[in-house]
Amino acid sequence: MVVKDEALLAHINRLPNGRTTLRNLTRELGSKGMRREEVERSVQRLARKGLLVELRNNTFQLASKAREFSAGTLRMHRDGFGFVILDQKPEGLEGDIFINQDDAHKAMHGDRVLVRIGRIGRDGKANGDIVRVLHRANQQMVGEFRITRRGNFVVPYDQKIKQWIEIPEGMELPPPHVNPDRVGQTEIKADKVEDINGMMVTVEVLDFPDEDANGVGRVIELLGFEDDFGVDVEIMIRKHHLPHHFPQAVLEEAHSMKRDFGPAEWEGRTDFRDYDIVTIDGESARDFDDAVWVEKLPDQSYKLQVHIADVSWYIRPGSAIDEEAMLRGTSVYFPDRAVPMLPIELSTDLCSLRPNEERLVLSALLHIDHKGQVLAQDFTRGVIRSRERMTYTNVYKLLEGTPEEQADLRDRYAPLVERFELMKELALVLNRMRSRRGSIDFDLPEPIIEFDTFGEMVGVSRGPRNIAHRLIEELMLAANEAVATHLQAKGIPSLYRIHEQPDAKRVAEFEEAASKFGVSLGMGAVPVKKYRNTQSTRDGRKIRRDIVINNPTHTVTSKNYQKLVAKIEGKPEERIVSYLMLRSLKQARYSNDNVGHFALAAPAYTHFTSPIRRYPDLIVHRILTGMRFEEEYLKQLGEDTSFSERRAAEAERELVEWKKMRFMSDRVGDHFHAMIISTTKFGFFIELEELFIEGLVPIDSLPKDRYMYNEFSRKIVGERSKRAFSVGDKVQVALVKVDLYEKRLSFMLVTQ
Template sequence: MTDRTLLDHISRLPHGKATFKQLVKELGAKGVPRAELEPVLDRLAEAGDLVELRSGHFVLTANSREFSVGRLSKHRDGYGFLVADKPMQGVVGDIYIPTASAEAAMHGDRVLVRVSRIEASGRADGEIVSVLKRANATVVGEFRVVKRGNFVVPHDERLRDWIEIPEGMEIPPRPAETDRVGIAPLKIEKPEDLDGFIVNVEILEYPANGESGAGRVIEILGRPGDFGIDVEIVIRKHHLPHRFPGEALAQAAGIPEALSASDLEGRRDFRGMDVVTIDGETARDFDDAVWVDRAPNGNYLLHVHIADVSHYVRPGTPIDLEARLRGTSVYFPDRAIPMLPFELSTDICSLRPQMDRLVFSALMEFDHQGDLVAREFTPGVIRSVERMTYTNVHALLEGEAEQRERYKPLISRFELMREFAMVLNRKRVRRGSIDFDLPEPLIEFNEWGEMTGVTRSPRNIAHRIIEEFMLAANEAVAAHLEAAGPSIYRIHEQPDPKRVMEFEEIASHFGYSLGIGAIPVKKFSYADKRRDGQRQRKDVVLAEPSLRISPRHYQKLIAQIEGKPEERILSQQMLRSLKQAKYSDDNVGHFALAAKSYTHFTSPIRRYPDLIVHRLLGGAGPPAAELGPIAGSCSQSERAAAEAERELVAWKKIKFMEGRLGDEFDALATGVTKYGVFVELEDLFIEGLIPIDTLPGDRYTFRESLRKIVGANTRTEFSIGDRLRVRLDRVDEEERKLQFAVAKAERPRASSKGKRGKQGKPW
């Protein structure tokens, strides 16, 4: 008997529930013995798919109005929120878990929650019934020697509880090596020597109900100020796999670089064509190469050649299992954690110039409107003629004599690439595709991994060429696989109406709108204190709007604000109103790209879903039942990698600002809340807070209905988009926070009571 069979049976019953005795009788009549039923029930209950009520009935959690399953997100003060797997009827947002109940689990744990109260606003309270799956098998933190014993204080403040280290478990037999350099070997002879060191701990007993957990030290990473210790901490905090198993390394070492005759069997030979790679100056793994020509009928021919990782990484092998576990490569400022061993990622699979390399090729023909009229996918072999960079392609196309002379045989090819890329871009624009073409911060570091400054990441026509070609290939592959059967897609769902309306409120203060209709009027009600007495809340009752939102609404607004002072702040707020893209076996389209079908095909060296797509194209994909779980785990890996990358960069920014206390900066107000004004330094892309009680010249309160902070006497306002001159007052390295103060008010802006007219000048 399968799990799905039992779930389907219960879901079809009256009221969607049944007792164990009832299930034994009904399923027994269908030939399912009691001994077979019991383990299935236990397994589904442990997974949170079924829950047993006090009445003895089993009910599907997904259909219950009393229970919900999801991930616990804890606050450092102890309370938490359940981020539910599926929305619950009548509930808006996450479910609040008070401190007394949240103590039963750790941050990130998968838990089953009983919903105890749902208010008129849709906000809900709940209590943890059970922990379904632990998120933290290990914890990284600082070793402390105190009177009552030895403990590790978790680096992640949301974990809160100290982990006790029993006698004899303080020093690992062989401390694991790290990737740091310039550090003298550690000499730890007794537990007292570890005081103040950063260690990694395996949890043996989880903390619960205010009691400390217990664990053993498995790694001694170094002292807090050691070179590279920040990377080591972040890797372990986010549980990123970073050491390849011996079996995977042995397999990689045994793969020959030279191609044999059998490697070339059944492959198209593209080695006589002037195929090129175009990447950044510091790139080391080249997984895509391109070629463009004009067909005899005047159409455009586009070849996108992608490293054929699937030829070397076969399903179920040690490298494949590790790649699936990692899901993605992770890129830090001073190092990377590759998805594949270096022998593959930077050598055998990398499309290095003047070397024969195996590829999986997308061969496409487009008409002059950018419409795809023919497609073919085939294994191939190429020999890239040049390793181009975005910089030298841009220089060549801009007419720089030195670059045009150096790459003279390729000039016409690159000029045709530019022409065709703009055809593809115009096609995307016509259908409504969103393009946030904002400069990204490029953080500069010295040889010791210390931040030295920030510049704007260059973006030129060469970036546009590769972006358009990769988008075209991914769409063509997605359409082909969708017609062939089950697949993995890169989906981007419709935005949440509530987020869209919140953005509309912000945009309206600048005189803009997405053009989706009137904003519903907010009504405010005041709730009683939380049962644990920790906080009081004001509820916002907002009817769920029925929106007909399309990417074209965003596209039009982006065009309106282009080049305006408010472009960056509104673009950031627009991005926040959209959902995150993810992987799925259910194709719901890609909202931002205005694409009916989209997938990831172009980066199998660094993304596991791309490798699965290659296997599907080659007819050797996994069973359909595995595609959903693979998509889910890869989405989780992608989020963990992104969070780790952001955290490390934020940490390095904090270290950079430590020496700038008292300095003044130009800043942009990116948010206003009851806590104060959040600002971003305009030249450094560094964020911080001006606390509301430090704002000068008045007593200020936050007006949620206006999304403004207003002075009680002067009526001076602070709003999103204000430009301020700020002074750095405090650097909190432990909490990774910066505190600023308003340096001077050039022209205070007063509001007119009850009037919402044109805004005055910002600071």
């Protein structure tokens, strides 16, 4: 009999104090037909998750009843101390568990640990000490190889990992090998150890460090020197432990897939080849997994076809490609290259909806009225032949460009012009519908790294978000929501994209910060808790004040956020207030438990439109076409794919910030025009007008006066001159310092 984790937890919960030994557990469950090996695996799985706590001598207790112990993830600070982010917080704990510098060295940054929690103070804070490491996060790590008098070491690139890894003699040079999936790099070879001094390498940890000894490892890969072209991406891939090497079995499966299509593959599919269907993507896109078509009916309603690459037809559950795709969870997109979820034979060829080629699709067919409500929906497997591979730029120019641009493109795409206009019309209808129900639309720009023809970075600009982007976004949102609504109505276990209600404390903290800008969510919350906060002024004085924590969960809605977004649109404080609003919200994630999507104000939402690059979409395709999964499997898959998504986002963001810092490191002393985007007691943050780059002008660097921050006006004001700096002001600055570790830029004001 298969042991289900939830059943095992329920069994332990019925025992006194929720505690038992592994021996008793295997005997009790063995009498019910459960195999010892399965019981032990389930126990270890639950212990790694933190749902069970191993006390001593194979004694386990439910984490919810083990008040003294809890499991969590260690996050180290650059100064050597750390915090454990608990999976389940005991009552009264407000923050994370503080781990002092000596105790933090029992583990490494990112490790899952069992922590003993000390007394929780009146302020809701507590210290703790690490009892044991439950799971090592860094079986391999990337770092700089250094030859020292004490021996050879690898210094981890992630400076939150303080422990150096010792490399014994004979383990410094990896054996020659060929890695066909090395991202953008050829294999690096070295003849002697001295050649790799200062080089970035990947090390496999053989013995982990403890309180008394260094860790020991062996070099398994040479990446090159930090400033070499392309090494930055290689470092990020390995720092964030992104799977990037396709196993041989995966490559063989991809190479062996059939590439010629015919009537046999189309049998039972709806034939859409006569429709003028198009794809719309960015200029650099290579994988096209969605195509669209719109028609307007005499009664002013619309027919929308959203055709998605039928990846599930190619990838069979349990195949080598499927297992690798599940491990990766998502494609990762860096500024100049990608780490795909699927081999390129699938992602850019077989599954990609390339123009003028027959492609297999899974289609959402929606009938939408003039108010944006879905009147009917159907889902079918089909075959299409895309008419054009359109870009966002050309669609934007065609719809809203200059007369000259429109004339040229409308002549070039004459048979499709009416179709694009209908897409825009429907997109606006759908957007108004979402707006009426309270959907939040944060319009925050994304940084775009610019390269020259040699691949060298030459600048950073704001990513465009015009009508072409919004058009595709609205049509994809409609398809995703329709699929989720269909599966929910049928009662079919599925994987949803959920966005939960914001936490009361986060919302209250936002309200306090927003009040400084004279704005509020206006939800009329009821205060439920008060605590005393102490702050220090620049001259060392202490200010104590009572802060009220509200409970807005019954009153705050997405419409509160929506109205505030509209209120600050175009104002100098828009950027910072929008950022603060985002911080007050929870992260969207994947779950089998549908609790709706707060930001979209949608009762049910899922991801269906990108199966080439997201594993959850592939699972939803399988469910939509008849496969069924157990809730426990979907629950675990939701947790795993949410983690993969966060990991990819962190790697993408960090690389962009690193490239910005490297780009600016040669510009120390240069002058720039900038705008103040936020003010604080320690200075003001600016954004360069020529470049989409931010930095800080420290308050103590402002010349010719002593400046103070006025909390109520949100201005930095000179005591004698009364000169004031506030959000939205234009200033001229000079770059003073580039902090590569903190990824921060420091500027000084240029006297005007």
